[in-house]
Amino acid sequence: MTEAQVCRRLTGRVAVVTGAGSGIGLASARRLAAEGAKVVCADLDEATGRAVAREVGGLFVHTDVTDPYMVEALFDEAYETYGSVDVAFNNAGISPPEDDSILTTGLDTWRRVQEANLTSVYLCCRSALPYMRRHGRGSIINTASFVARMGAATSRISYTASKGGVLAMSRELGVQFAREGIRVNALCPGPVDTALLRELFAEDPARAARRLVHIPVGRFARPEEIAAAVAFLASDDSSFITASEFLVDGGISGAYVTSR
Numbered sequence: 504m505t506e507a508q509v510c511r512r513l514t515g516r517v518a519v520v521t522g523a524g525s526g527i528g529l530a531s532a533r534r535l536a537a538e539g540a541k542v543v544c545a546d547l548d549e550a551t552g553r554a555v556a557r558e559v560g561g562l563f564v565h566t567d568v569t570d571p572y573m574v575e576a577l578f579d580e581a582y583e584t585y586g587s588v589d590v591a592f593n594n595a596g597i598s599p600p601e602d603d604s605i606l607t608t609g610l611d612t613w614r615r616v617q618e619a620n621l622t623s624v625y626l627c628c629r630s631a632l633p634y635m636r637r638h639g640r641g642s643i644i645n646t647a648s649f650v651a652r653m654g655a656a657t658s659r660i661s662y663t664a665s666k667g668g669v670l671a672m673s674r675e676l677g678v679q680f681a682r683e684g685i686r687v688n689a690l691c692p693g694p695v696d697t698a699l700l701r702e703l704f705a706e707d708p709a710r711a712a713r714r715l716v717h718i719p720v721g722r723f724a725r726p727e728e729i730a731a732a733v734a735f736l737a738s739d740d741s742s743f744i745t746a747s748e749f750l751v752d753g754g755i756s757g758a759y760v761t762s763r
C-alpha cells in the first residue's frame with residue numbers, strides 16, 4: 504500500500520510496539536507511523552530496533568520484555584517523551600526449535616518460552632494500563648497465534664500454551680477495563696511469511712507445501728497484512744471490539760479439510 508492510500512486514523516496517538524525490529528512488529532511500526540502515530544520501538548536487538556525507530560521518526564527503547572524494570576522504564580519513557588500511551592502492541596515473542604513435543608521439551612525451555620511470550624505480555628499490560636487509565640482511553644493488542652485456537656500434531660508445546668495464556672489474559676483484561684475506555688484484544692495471526700519461516704522452509708520446500716495445503720487462501724500472510732489488522736485494532740474504527748480473539752489467519756482455523 505502506498506503512503507497516499509493509507510488513512511491517518513492515529514494522528515496524535517502514541518503507540519508502543521515490542522519486537523519492533525523484525526517481522527510483524529517491524530511492519531506494524533511502519534504502518535502505525537504511516538497512520539500518524541508517534542511510535543515507540545522496543546526490542547532486545549539494538550541494531551534493528553534503532554533502525555526502525557529512525558526510519559519511522561520514533562523513539563527506540565532498548566528493552567528485554569521479560570525484565571520487569573525494563574518494561575516499566577519503556578512505558579515511563581513513552582509517556583514522558585510523548586505525553587500519553589494510547590496503544591500498546593505487545594508483540595515480542597520467541598519460538599525456539601528446542602520447544603517441541605512435550606516428550607522432549609525440557610523445563611528450562613518451557614520456562615524460557617513462557618517468560619518471553621506470556622510473562623512479557625503480563626508485564627507490558629501491567630505497565631501500560633495505569634497510563635491509559637489516566638487518560639480514560641487506550642487500545643492494547645497482544646499477539647497470540649492461531650495455535651492458541653487449534654492443536655498441531657507438530658507440537659511446540661510451550662509456545663502453544665503461552666499463546667493460550669495470552670488469549671485468556673487478553674479476554675479478561677478486555678472485560679475488566681471496558682468501562683474505563685480501554686480495549687484489549689488478542690491478535691491471532693496465521694502463519695506469516697517472516698524471515699524465520701522462510702529459513703525453516705527453504706531447507707525443506709515439501710514441508711512448506713504440506714502446510715500451505717491447510718490454508719484456504721493458499722499462501723502465508725505478509726507481515727503488512729497483519730500490520731493492517733493491528734492498525735485497525737489500534738484505531739477508533741474498532742471502538743466496539745474488545746476482549747476478542749482477532750483472527751487474521753487466511754481461513755486456516757475455519758478449514759476442516761484441504762481447499763481445492
Ligand SMILES: NC(=O)c1ccc[n+]([C@@H]2O[C@H](COP(=O)([O-])OP(=O)(O)OC[C@H]3O[C@@H](n4cnc5c(N)ncnc54)[C@H](O)[C@@H]3O)[C@@H](O)[C@H]2O)c1
Nearest residue numbers: 522524525526527546547567568594595596648692694695
Ligand atoms: N511469524 C508467524 O508465523 C507468527 C504466527 C503467529 C504469531 N506470531 C507471533 O507474532 C509475534 C512476532 O513474530 P515475528 O514472526 O514477527 O517474529 P520475529 O522473530 O521476526 O520478531 C520478533 C522480534 O521480537 C524481538 N524479541 C525477542 N525476544 C525479545 C525480548 N525478550 N525482548 C524484546 N524483544 C524481543 C526480536 O529481537 C525480534 O525483533 C510473536 O509473538 C510470534 O509468536 C508469529
